[in-house]
Amino acid sequence: xxxxFQKAFISSVERLSAWSDVLDDINVFPxxxxxxxxxxxxxxxxLRYLGEDREKIVNRLLVSARGNxxxxxxxxxxxxxxxxxxxLLPQAAKTGRDYAWQAVHNPVxxxxxxxxxxxxxxxxxxxxEASEKYILNIVDALERxxxxxxxxxxxxxxxxxxDSGALGMYIFxxxxxxxxxxxxxxxxPINETFNGMLAVLPSFQEETDEGYCVDMVVHFDDKPEDKxxxxxxxxxxxxxxxxxxxxxxxxxxTSKNEVKHQVxxxxxxxxxxxxxxxxxxxxxxxxxxxxxxxIMTDAAGSVTREDSRQLxxxxxxxxxxxxxxxxxxxLFSPSELYQTMRKGIKVSTSQASIFERHQYYQRVMDQYPxxxxxxxxxxYTGNYDVAMEWKQKNDPDDRFxxxxxxxxxxxxxxxxxxxxxxxxxxxxxxxxxKFAKRAIHKCEEYVFLDKLKYLAAGGRLSKPGAFxxxxxxxxxxxxxxxxGAKKVGAVRNREGQLGFALEKLEASFGESASPFIMLEYxxxxxxxxxxxxxxxxxxxxxxxxxxxxxxLTSGVHMGPGTWGLSFLPEVV
Numbered sequence: 001x002x003x004x005f006q007k008a009f010i011s012s013v014e015r016l017s018a019w020s021d022v023l024d025d026i027n028v029f030p031x032x033x034x035x036x037x038x039x040x041x042x043x044x045x046x047l048r049y050l051g052e053d054r055e056k057i058v059n060r061l062l063v064s065a066r067g068n069x070x071x072x073x074x075x076x077x078x079x080x081x082x083x084x085x086x087x088l089l090p091q092a093a094k095t096g097r098d099y100a101w102q103a104v105h106n107p108v109x110x111x112x113x114x115x116x117x118x119x120x121x122x123x124x125x126x127x128x129e130a131s132e133k134y135i136l137n138i139v140d141a142l143e144r145x146x147x148x149x150x151x152x153x154x155x156x157x158x159x160x161x162x163d164s165g166a167l168g169m170y171i172f173x174x175x176x177x178x179x180x181x182x183x184x185x186x187x188x189p190i191n192e193t194f195n196g197m198l199a200v201l202p203s204f205q206e207e208t209d210e211g212y213c214v215d216m217v218v219h220f221d222d223k224p225e226d227k228x229x230x231x232x233x234x235x236x237x238x239x240x241x242x243x244x245x246x247x248x249x250x251x252x253x254t255s256k257n258e259v260k261h262q263v264x265x266x267x268x269x270x271x272x273x274x275x276x277x278x279x280x281x282x283x284x285x286x287x288x289x290x291x292x293x294x295i296m297t298d299a300a301g302s303v304t305r306e307d308s309r310q311l312x313x314x315x316x317x318x319x320x321x322x323x324x325x326x327x328x329x330x331l332f333s334p335s336e337l338y339q340t341m342r343k344g345i346k347v348s349t350s351q352a353s354i355f356e357r358h359q360y361y362q363r364v365m366d367q368y369p370x371x372x373x374x375x376x377x378x379x380y381t382g383n384y385d386v387a388m389e390w391k392q393k394n395d396p397d398d399r400f401x402x403x404x405x406x407x408x409x410x411x412x413x414x415x416x417x418x419x420x421x422x423x424x425x426x427x428x429x430x431x432x433x434k435f436a437k438r439a440i441h442k443c444e445e446y447v448f449l450d451k452l453k454y455l456a457a458g459g460r461l462s463k464p465g466a467f468x469x470x471x472x473x474x475x476x477x478x479x480x481x482x483x484g485a486k487k488v489g490a491v492r493n494r495e496g497q498l499g500f501a502l503e504k505l506e507a508s509f510g511e512s513a514s515p516f517i518m519l520e521y522x523x524x525x526x527x528x529x530x531x532x533x534x535x536x537x538x539x540x541x542x543x544x545x546x547x548x549x550x551x552l553t554s555g556v557h558m559g560p561g562t563w564g565l566s567f568l569p570e571v572v
Contacts (some may be wrong), residue, residue, distance in 0.1 A: 004523075005084050006050040008179040011355055013047045015175040016040060016168055017328065018359035019190065021314065022367075023168050026161040026198055029153055030237050032206035033213070033280035033295040036069045036164040038305075042331050044072030049326065054081055060324065062241060062248045063271060066215055069112065069165035071239040071250045076100040076116055078243075083173070086130075105238035110152030112165035118145035118362045119173060130181035138368075138522040139174050143193060144172045150197070160201035162194055191366050193289070206285070209279050211254040217271040218263055246270075252277065279329075288312035291423030293432050294368035296360075298376040298383060299330045301412030301470065302520050302551040302564075311420040314364050316383070318553050322338050322347040329552040337552055338523040338560040349553050354386055361390050361400070370399050370429055374416050374436060377406040379484050401433060403440070406482035410422065410566035411445035414518045417546065418568055443568050446488065446504060447478050447520075447554075448497040450561025498532055501565045502539065508570060514542040520550040520564035 002010070020037030027036035046060035057076050065074035072313060079096030083089045097116040101107050111119075122141045128134070149163040150156040156163055167190075174187060189200060241248040247267075253259045256274050263269055289311055296305060296314040308315045317328035322340045325332075329349075340348055364371050378384040384404045391400050405412055418435040426432065452474070477489040477500060491497055509515055517536060521528040529547055551561060 002051055003084065004180060008176045009047045009050050009081075009121075011179050011353075012172045012176040013044050014353055014356035015359050016044065016172045017317070017352075017356060018363050019059060019168070019171050022190070022198060022363070023164040026132050026200060027164040027284075028159045028161060028200060028204070028206065029155050029163060030054075030068060031209065031213075031281065032159075032200075032204075032274075032284050033277055035067055035275070035280060036168065038166045038331065039067035039070035040073060040165070040284035041328060042066050043074050044077070045319075045327055046539075050081075052138035057081065058243065062243050063217060064325075064327075065241070065248060065250070066273065068167065068215060068237055068239060068250060071215070071248065072100050072103060072112060072165070073169065073239060074248075075239070075241050076112075078241075086128040086411070090120070093120040093123045093431070096120075102309070103239050103241050105240065108153070110149045110156065110166075111163050112169045114149060114152065115142060115145045115166045115169040115173070118142055122249070127470065130183070132183050132185065135181055135183045137176050138177055139188065142170045142173055143496075146194070147197070158201075159204040160199070162197045167194070187450045189366060190363075206281055208278055208281050211252055212256040213250075213252055213275045213277055213280070214256055214259060215271070215273045216269055217262060217272050218249060218267045219245055220247060220267040221245070235486060237408065279502040283309065286310070289420075290363070290426045291420060291432070292427050293366060293370045293372045293423055293429045295372050295374060295416065295420050295423060296364055297374045297382075297416045298382075299328075300376045300408055300551045300553045301374075301416055302410050302518070302548045302554070303413045303416055304549065305330050308549075309416065309418070311343050311424075313416065313420055314360070316352065316360055319350045320347065320351060320552055320556060321350065332552055334549050334552060334555070335523065337555065342554070342560055347556050349556050351381060351383070357383070357386050358390050361387065362394070365395070365400060371401065372419075372429075372433060372436065373400065373402045374412070374419065375402060375404050376408050376412055377480070377482060377547070378404045379482065380408050380480075403433075403436060405436075405440050407440065407443065407445070408480045408485075408547070409445065409447065409551050410518045410520045411443050411480055412566040413520075413548060413551070413567040414443050414516065414568055415439045416548075417518070418516055439568055443566060444479055444504070444508065445564060446501060447480065447558065447562060447564040448501070449476050449478065449558055451559050452476065491551065494531075497563075498535060501532065502535065504565070505536065505540070505567065508567065509540070513540065514544070515540060516568040517545045518564075519542055519545060519547050520554075520562075520566075521547070522550050522555050522558075522562045523560045524563055525549075532563070532565075 020041045023037030024034045027034050043065040046057050046064055061074040065071040079099040080092045083092030097120040100116050101113055107113055118141050122138055146162050146166045149166050237252040239250040288309060299315045299317045309525060315330055317330055319326060319331050320332050322337060323345050373387055375384045387402045405415055418439050422435045423432045474490050477488055478485045479488045489500055519528055519533055533545055550561040
């Protein structure tokens, strides 16, 4: 059974995840690259598994940490996790605060460091009490710290926002202390509490920058302090985290190859990740399209984070675990996942908690006047029931419309993307809802599997059936429907799969139509793009074809080599 402290940490990560999109939207410091929410969500996911050994969790935090915010937060929690009793909270907060400040090569107030200072100071002066008054006082102190950030960092003041990392820690810690003290009163409404501080001013301009945001884990036989110091001096944004024989290094650089060469002379690089800062800044500058109604959906629908940013869609993640790595599905690397599966390493999926889902619903309802949730089919998950239960208790004005799409993977994604695009073309909210319902009725999907063994591993097919099917080189074709995934055919090879797909398109449209088509790929992008897509384009030159990665929850159950076809007629 998990302790009160473990439960508090877990629920705090879940609440932070629900607000990650907002944190991305206001992330302007140190660079306006819009990834603080993503980085915190990625970096702190290991805290969801606190039933395990603390040292193991600290190791996972080290490996998972991304970006300035994620690495600093991970370092703080390496210290704060030492608290497993009320008496240890002051020292744990102080240790975590000191760890975080020491990790940053050039620390400045006005970031999450200021929130850590406020927390440590408060706990040092005020012995913990599980009372409503105490919780109000500590949240007051944290709120003041967040609101002070624009005064401490001129860039934040220019943008008209609070620091995104500081706000993230406020959201985390408010839930932590409320949960720990059993004070389950309503949270302070974020939009009201920080009114006028959660939208970047139109006048704010971030110059496009060149370079890379690099995260690496390096193994050393000894600690080459002088060489590390030289490395850190080449960037203004450096975080260094020592742990046993490893160093986690985060930095910004214009020459990632030069940095890699320097580091390789110091020790063995066991992990290397980099993001192009210029691309991230340009993406941040692009405002999402505005629709008549805000659309929310499940990431199981093969809708990417890029789609969601462009079209203003809220994505609800499930979680994927592969070996020692567990992440929200939209933040998991598809290539790594499929490589892991081909190696025979166990991979599994799990739903977000009811608490996390409720926090998402509350967040979007606080942000938007009207929300349409196009939910994955209720036959596949319990998400629809969870949403309806929340609506009955929290939506007296009927602003939250929930539709069971009966769909999953590409069929859900096709319905969502088509509806989102339609929403940008009208101001009539009811028309958007009617469009979605017609799309649900009209949309078809066919999924082409390469191997049956992955369905068997997930309990969706007997292992003997999978063995003999694979031995006979049978490649099944399934269609996810309102009654569940149904087998609709089987072929021997890829050519047979393509032939089946073209036959279904012909039967649905003829050759003169302009359908909306989604093609999903797993680890077979080249073949789907070069063969399948080109074949369909030749037959339907006026069609709109979206090439999308298969949702990873579907990929886990269906396996590498899977691809899918979903489509809508031109008029729905």
